[in-house]
Amino acid sequence: MSAEAIPSERQQAVLDAVLELLVEKGDALTMTAVARRASCSKETLYKWFGDRDGLLSETVRWQASQVRAGNFDAQHLDSSALRDSLRDFAANWLSVISSRTSLALNRVAIGGAGSPPNTLGAIVLANGRFAIGERLKPVLEAGRAVGLLHFDDTEETFRTLFGLVARDVQVRLLLGEAIELKPDEILADAQRAVTQFFALYGARENPAKPGH
Incomplete structure (x- = not known):
């Protein structure tokens, strides 16, 4: 995703799942765990966010967008x-x-x-x-x-x-x-x-x- 793109509702659900897992597990966050929590495939995560760092970057942007x-x-x-x-x-x-x-x-x-x-x-x-x-x-x-x-x-x-x-x-x-x-x-x-x-x-x- 580009820095300017607004996540879709489905993507927002994934980002919310990342935040939930960070609360529960801290840094022990894997794409597998996110895919399981968000009920989507790892292939979809990689397509949307690139990799773990890309997923975390978008999660931070999503959280910061609330300010x-x-x-x-x-x-x-x-x-x-x-x-x-x-x-x-x-x-x-x-x-x-x-x-x-x-x-x-x-x-x-x-x-x-x-x-x-x-x-x-x-x-x-x-x-x-x-x-x-x-x-x-x-x-x-x-x-x-x-x-x-x-x-x-x-x-x-x-x-x-x-x-x-x-x-x-x-x-x-x-x-x-x-x-x-x-x-x-x-x-x-x-x-x-x-x-x-x-x-x-x-x-x-x-x-x-x-x-x-």
Whole structure:
């Protein structure tokens, strides 16, 4: 599959099966096990995804596609719309990274970090963190273009927002702490992160004139 292709419903079922197996078995994932769980042939898996790395790459992309940058109209972007878009992104992202499947995927990738080549780690970075960054950066740049945000480096600005949203929650979850993030708590955390982000990068709505 190409990076731009949207998986069919049948292919999505296969990717969901991969995520289930990662939760259950960790890195002990084989094409045979996926074919059995998804009730399809290995030949079909190879035709659709190429090989195990291709299957894992598409699985990570499928998981990361659940994190959306939020809807906005660049032609009519105001402070309220921008804040809502960033809040929706933050809440969506927190929901995804705290899910059992996301935690399992990241734990497997981290587990192989000390044994090069860490193929899954590279896949997770390229199709997860980096892809999500490229998805959100246009929102930040649209805010800067209309004078709602002030920053020089888009990547650094995204990393700041990323840190404000995640804090230490993902690390604690990955290490096994039993944190239950309820929807209202996730929304409150997302709103807090956006408020803090605007305190750092938001343009002053009524800047004082020189000498006043």
